[in-house]
Amino acid sequence: MKYVSTRGAAPVLTFEEAMLTGLARDGGLYVPETIPELSADDIRAMSGASYEEIAFKVMRPFVGDTFTDEEFKGCITRAYAGFGHTTRAPLVQLAPNHFLMELFHGPTLAFKDFAMQLIGQMFELALKRSGKRVTIVGATSGDTGSAAIEAFRGLDAVDVFILYPHGRVSEVQRRQMTTPTESNVHAIAMDGDFDDCQARLKDMFNDFEFRDGVGLAGVNSINWARVLAQVVYYFSTAVSLGAPDRKVSFTVPTGNFGDIFAGFIAKQMGLPIERLIIATNQNDILHRCMETAAYTKSGVKPSISPSMDIEVSSNFERALFFAHDQDGTAIKGLMDDLAANGSFTISGNAMGALQQHYDSGMLDEAGTAAMITRALNETGEVLCPHSAIGVAVAENHIGDTPMITLATAHPAKFPDAVEAATGERPSLPPRMADLFEREERVTRAPNDLKALQDIVRERLSS
């Protein structure tokens, strides 16, 4: 299995190289050259299998000879052993044709744990074998950062630096990042919004002297392995509802487009997915783009679903690559337009290709709060604001096909928003009960590449 860049001008890599490399050297994102297909019988055989068994079947063809079967199975087993639910991604029925996929039973209470816990295992194995060290730098709007820190804290061969937008993550998210005591963990509160954090991260990758000097690696969804691990729960839940003999649709609360793009990969592999619904908050650039073909930045507005306060949706580039028949030159043109003018326009053909798979919807702030209240009253389910957006958008797209909405985070990560909507403050699991008493350790930084690079270099040499 080979991996190519969405901008068509970077070296072709193996799975291991793509996993440890992060951003392609032409600024693009790695994707598999071809997407392996599973037959209806292969998918049918997943019925009754454990999450871990399904994970192995789904991901194995992408991994090539990076790991033996036994090594890869070991990574998968260890990755999900600490999850607080035996089925890992349980389904709860909300209404006759509407199901909620709970993705918040991992150690940091968000869907990011599904991929990050596995990547932690795979990095550890690959780095032990090569004797190399890496410096992970990640950008987060709150959940990727805590999941990455949890997966890599204390690992000898890794330092992990997380850039988060100062004052724009929930207090629980911030404390998850600032309270770990391991010396290889470095939380950085940066001026600006998540897009600024992600832009500086990509600048670091595009500065080859810095990148090669510190051994930079990425665990944002820039990293193909992140997307791959997220493909699995599309299979496990669809199969539990009757796939491949019954179609399903998914609604996905969306920001950086990694999670919903994993659904697209599942569909390309043969899972009978009817529609993939993009659900956005008031930062609705993706929804506007689906309606008008114009991807136009308008300024990120802070919301009660802060993890989705994103306008430069990194993985949309991967979706565009497939919508343009894998034409890297076309994608480079669009991304250059975005960098120069803050917008690009998608051609009729490419829009047609996107609309074959995706629909979209948005929910504003008042609607999000109202949905959290209504979900509790009507179903007894306490939703986080991101999941509430998914549920409300899904309700406008439910037809004869079962709809599965992804619940991407635990409500206790966003207690203020949930309490304001329901009158009840959701509590953290007992293992996190003292989170608010733990000492915080964080570095403040400006939105400035050189200042950030200096922080990384200084910490590595101390």
Ligand SMILES: Cc1ncc(COP(=O)(O)O)c(C=O)c1O
């Ligand atoms: C809780 C939560 N929901 C939804 C999203 C959106 O996911 P994606 O960026 O993969 O679209 C994120 C962050 O990305 C998140 O943290």
Ligand SMILES: N[C@@H](CCOP(=O)(O)O)C(=O)O
């Ligand atoms: N919502 C994310 C944003 C980063 O997304 P990623 O999937 O690219 O890591 C977060 O919580 O940080």
